Amino acid sequence: MSTWLVTGGAGYIGSHVVQAFIDQGITPVVVDDLSSGHAEFVPEGIPFVQASLLEGARIEAALREHGATGVVHLAGFKYAGVSVERPLHTYTQNVTGTVNLLEAMAAAGTTNIVFSSSAAVYGTPDTDLVTETTATAPESPYGESKLIGEWLLADQARATASSGAPLRHTSLRYFNVVGSGSPRLYDSSPHNLFPLVLDALVAGRTPRINGTDYPTPDGTCVRDYVHVADLAVSHVAAARALEQGTSLEPVYNLGSGDGVSVREIMQAMAQVTGIDFTPEEAPRRPGDPARIVASGERAARDLDWQMRHTLTDMVGTAWQARQASS
Template sequence: MSWLVTGGAGYIGAHIVRALSAAGLSPVVLDDLSSGHEGFVPDGVPFVRGSILDRDLVEQTLRENGVTGVIHVAGYKYAGVSVKRPLHTYAQNVEGTRVVLEAMAAAGVANIVFSSSAAVYGTPDVALVTEDLPKRPASPYGESKLIGEWLIRDQAVATAESDAPLRHTSLRYFNVVGSGDPTVYDTSPHNLFPLVFEALIDGRTPKIFGDDYDTPDGTNVRDYVHVADIAAAHVVAAQRLEGGEPIEPAYNLGSQNGLSVKQIMDAMARVTAVDFTPEVSARRPGDPDRIVATGDLAARDLDWANRFTVDEMVRTGWEARRRAAE
């Protein structure tokens, strides 16, 4: 069994590649390196540099590597920036997903795990988000992920009576942090953990983007989930699809216990032993007040669990980033 990981040279994708290899599922990586790093791809894993928008390349990669399923991680993942770059976001995330599905159909590949996002829910008005909650994305990024889910759903309907009906699931996850491999770390210029780490390494004061949210301490509240747990859930989803086992169309990979940005900052100071008081800046557009989700369905079907404390999330991420700086 061979699985193509689009975006497999990125932070999350590279962890999924390692988890696939550990499970005996042969990964293949397709990545244009716009935000990924070739050095994150393990030795011996086939790597194709190119864009998911290149239909011929995607189909060729599927055929030449005997791919039986796709884990579609590639995409433009910055909710705040997507407000300023909606057309780019839709091109990468909507058209990119359409092209991947088209290439899969041409190559006879009928399994896909889609990396979706909690951003499809927008700002929920419930304490805990469940999969059937109405979808009200608050940014072009969230909208593009929801459209991606629709594309996959519609293609499954269209192929239901064919020789290769599309089997699929979408994993909606939240703030992915930490590191499961000391050689791989989050290099995003927009995510909270790397922003704090870079500031501490440079001797700058970390920033909090907004302290006037409708939350107990004024900073927004999120699920924070460890990247190794995220990768493991993708592998189990791939195995269920490959084995023809029942699977839901979507799962929340949530912690059920939200943490505020201030609580994260406190853990950062505690674990890194760098004493600091964060600087407060203006809110970023597209950031909701609170999103916390259950992971009950994923726990039932995908062996989903939160196996790391907040201090372990910080510690593993900090150690990987410091190693890269050495």
């Protein structure tokens, strides 16, 4: 029976990946330093190692103890804006941490890894629909660190290709992850739009739209939003494929294909929560592109990627989890 170690498994996305493994009868092991994760997100009976990826010996020990088939690597410092102010911290967590993880995997003989990358590797793409062949041009230390993570996997795979234990890998890139697969699992990021809007509504504040004069159908930015439970399913599909020896692409976009505007999100928020409001309208923020949307066709072909949830579902499940957490 296979066992997969999930780094960052006590975080918002990681906890949903853990649940997706459980739902498919695969045993997960959670590794998390709880710097942004929550111990209560780890299901009862699931092994939990509270450790940082900077503690390589402890990671290797966990891989050996549980006979890990592979790793889903989600742990990292994920705040793109803050990474500009804290580049060294970002690189230490995301690059040094990934190097340590790959060293621990090599020592323990663990040969499969699914890497949680980011659409931040694209920066501000000059195309209406981002594909895996769109040029990478990250604009923050966070985006750069994720791209370096992809390079590390590719380099280690080449280095071990002729050995008895070649590294098998794929990287998943995605934009805005929202919603909840369970009322007990919520997004606690201080930087993401959904929790910011819901927190404002709960506190009686009026949410704000930054920029209403973009060249989009309603004048507000269009972004790619995907439901966290849909995302989790494809992480497990990637893990299964690697374990079975199926050939995968080095990178996949988990994209919606069409995107949602900020104004549409505000309208859905008012409808779902029952809190009627007219968002404040502020000027554009510098550096915000009018539209960033990715194609998910390649992932749909190989990784059971589907948009199973509507915008109403995304807002509704996020609202349920927000209410349950307060």
